[in-house]
Amino acid sequence: MLIVKAIDLHKSLSGAALFEQVSFEVREGERLALFGRNGAGKTTLLQGLLGKIDFDQGTIRRELPLEHWGWLEQHVDVSPDDTVLEFVQSGSAELYRLKQELERLQQRMNGQASSRPAAPEWVNGQASGRHSAPEHAAEEMYGGEAMDTVLERYGRMYERYVQLDGYAWEVKVEKSLGLMRLDPSLWTQPFCSLSGGQKTRAQLAALLVREPKFIVLDEPTNHLDEESLDWLEMWVRAYPGTVLYVSHDRTFIDRTADAVIELEAGGCRRYTGGYTDYRRQKELELRTQETAYKKQEQEREKLLESIRRYSEWFHQAHRSAGQNDFYRSKSKKNVSRLHAKEAALERLESARVQKPREAAGLHMQLVAESFAARALLRMEGVGFAHETGRELFKQFGLSVNRGDRIAVLGPNGAGKSTLLKLIAGLLQPMAGAVRLHPQAKIGYFAQELDHLETEETILGSLLKLPDMTQTRARTIMGCFLFSREDAYKRIGQLSMGEKCRVAFLMLLFSGANLLVLDEPTNYLDIDTRERVEEALLEYAGAFVVVSHDRYFIRRAANRLIVMDEAGAPQLFSGTYDEYRFKDRSRPLSPEEQGRDNERVQLQLRLAQLMSMEEPDEEEERLRLLEEIRQLRQRL
Template identity: 40%
Template sequence: MYLLKMNEVSMEVDGKPLFQNVSIEVKENERVALIGENGTGKTTLIKGILGIESINNGQISCKVENYQIGYILQESDIDVQLPLKDWVMHDHPNYFHKVDLEAYTEQMQYSSHPIVIEKYNESLKKYLGLDGYQWEIKVEKLLHQIGLYPETWAIPFSKLSGGQKTKAKLTKMMLLNPKLIILDEPTNHLDLQTTEWLGHWLLNYKGTVLFISHERSFIDQIATSTYELTDNGTKRYSGGYSSFKKQKELELKTQTLQYEKQEQERKKLSQAIQQYKQWYVKASSKASVRDPYAQKKTTKHVKKYKAKEKALERLKENEITKPAENPTIKADITPGDFFAKDLIRLENVSKSYEKYLVIQDVNLHLERGDRLAVIGENGSGKTTLLKLMIGLIKPNIGEVKHHPQIKIGHFSQELQNINTTNTILDEIMEIPRMKQSDARNILASFLFRKEDVFKQISDLSMGEKCRIAFVKLYFSNANLLVLDEPTNYFDIPSREIIEEALVQYPGSIVMVTHDPYLLRKISNKVVSLKNKQANLYLGSYQEWEEHKMLSPKQQQLKNELERLELKYSELLASELDDDSLLNEIQSVKERIGFIQDKLNN
């Protein structure tokens, strides 16, 4: 049974069509992802469902009462002075009984009047009947689980960080236990750990979910089906983002084959039409009243010519459009010559802000070719570590050493330095030795096509400005890119272009991001910040994910396996050829097999 159904819906913004032919069906207990490029109208569509904005055409049917719908919108930041904990509880029916009970409790401290005592007892009885104290425990437990600890509970909601506000909104919604949840970018400002926790909560939630997200790992974790929104409507795909991607690739392959077959048929028909025309002209010149055979031949050519023309018309009526090519980076990136092994060293580094210690006794060595992922919860010191590494701030204790030839490109600085009075093309042309033809090709690779390049930067969205900043950074001749949340504000196509660019980049990279897809694709080392300490893992983010899931005993076996595999390679490469060596090789091989079996089982 469906809970939410949309049929042939269209919407406009300021009189301009945004999308049309949108049909979506969300069944009970489904978790449906809504994806699409920035600007296609995903948030507007959600507002149409909620009745916040009007639809122009079509029908929306919802079998859930308004009070049973829990939702979070991107722009719903409210400037309120209520403390965090009170704001979270405020919309729950129990909250008003709690406030009443607290008021009578306070009166009891100053008065023992029978009416006051009676009112207090009535209020207490009602609150106990509602399991009010159990509800308060549930609130505090949920706040802890989502990462909002007691020291934040008295902070006014308006004073919270972006991540804290998102967590507060999620907690508030969860407490209401809605039947249908609608979320617009719920992972914005959340760290990896909280995003993962939210995913587990939604998987265990006994209800229906419709959500917008650009976080591909989150979509894979949550979605049972995915709708893609374009200006021409929606299409449903089974599963999460990885499944959607495979189905889209198959569609593209099928459409390409159909297009090629169509073009072959078009060419064949055009040639046949031309041939029959020539034969008709030739035959008609010979035909006369006295030559019935030539007349018959001419008529025959005309019929064939007309039949082929009709076949060509039918082909045009059912024309298959040429599939759009996926954009690829078409440029050679060559950072300045840099052959040294060491780029940056942090030795016994500690950093405090006033009396608050952020990181302590960090020792870190960045080498040429490193692609370092810096991970940790919000507030763990990731941005501070990046600023220390590139010299934007100084440590209180310890030393940061740079190779004299290092050239650092910093994403945040590049974004701040964009000249908003320029057009996109003018801004890119400021890159040294940049030709206009190269600039146009590069911009097309980063999804700025045709007349888009003449748009003024001041008129662009934040996501578009970030793309321009990335292009300038990418071609800045830097041999080290430092990226702090580079994919914020990016839709999925933009993220995939950035990923491709970073895979091709020949220099070193240090990056902070909450996008697991990007981390898995780019990193070859991981620094995990926890309890003011920096722990280095010599492996990719995907390997680190597997590593953190191992028990101490499993990790011990894995470490032994890596040592034995290295020893096995060295023994095989040995030039000695005697029985003792062969016996040792056999012994090591058997031990490797034994450990692999234990790990697999």
């Protein structure tokens, strides 16, 4: 069954085309990831599908009515007084309206609030009102309205509430909040007071209550810790309806998506599978296009050379022919060949393969000052507690050495950012010591990006650096995707993604040999994340990073600090995959089991090659070394 079909959608913002010629369809039971760079218009496209905004051109065919759609958005507009419980209940519009009205009428009748609609006494199918009415009910007035009228309205609404199974709905709301790990102590708190991850879970709870047939999720993975991400992945895979979502979490896309729809300015294209499959197909497309382009250019050069040669022959034969019939016939033969080659060139140009162009991307190389010693930083017997008295660390020890890529894992609230601030020297331990080597230089990236000078312009901040010129500053800005017009923007006016790039720009010139990074890729699109990852992988210094991006952690980290709310961080000397595979307290997914099996096979093959005698032939020796190198790279 077709859920929705988009046909030739166009949308412009401020007179500039955001996207055009966008066509795709969503079918029942699919899990589709809408993918694209920041600013490509993904959220705008989702809002248009939901009827919240209009497109400039194109058609949307909704085969499933909008009342059966569900929507999770990045920014929720709610009243400051709405509690978490009220927010989740409000996702079921009719039941919530009935519940509110019943409670309001009860307050009028009883003179006090009641937490649950009480059933009236019924006589001959009508509400008698004997359970709460005074002796002369008919004569009582409530806000200018006769009590009989109030009771009659209450009876009608109560009957409708029971008909819709309202009391079972109330239980379902509470169960959904529990499934989302939102403690009952939070239910009466204002929704606006929740953290980002808690707000996301509250929105998911509201969807879980309704169970719409089609769900649209805009960045559902934002602010979620690893445990919540694992739960969300299982929920999306098991959901009985259809799901379309936007996410920058590559692991989430790999584990949940049936297909990826890539949105670009000139349209969109569908790729089967998750993110890894999408990348593989894109690389194959690029290689195929490059091959076709080179072949086309070679053919074009041949045709141009033939046209030039036949043109010369024709003009020479025409000049020599005069009235000689033989030469005139030869001249005509040359001109017919010339026209045939020109026609072939026209056909080639009409079906021209465009030269593959790499999209503008971040160009970044982090340089670290040289460092001779092994250890850059040591933490010895460190203890730290919140103002509330909750202990985060006790007798914690850590050594950060040259070449370390340390990732800090743990649930929200476990103290990951606090640990980074202790390492960076922004907080002082309550017990123990943090010792920094005299030659070590720390570069700090704050999750909130509040360490940036908001009143300074991008260009101005660069020109403060020693030996910096206007020309070099503008070149550097271009490498970080800032246009000429962006130069004079104040940093405080930038988007979070732009501020993130500015923060990396500052790290570029810090000369730091120890980077302390708190969620460095949070506000970046996937392409920019991968450029940052490449720069960090080639970085000569060490870094300690907190990130919820499991794809990044899997690629970059060679050591882990695993934290929990009990205040006992554990050190793990190994990669993220090794840590996950060693954790047998939970069942491995088929993907993880496959990687585990493959890793064992690769290790056995590597051990076999390393035990072989070195071949005498140079060619065989080089082949052996190359296979060993490839095995190590894959491992």
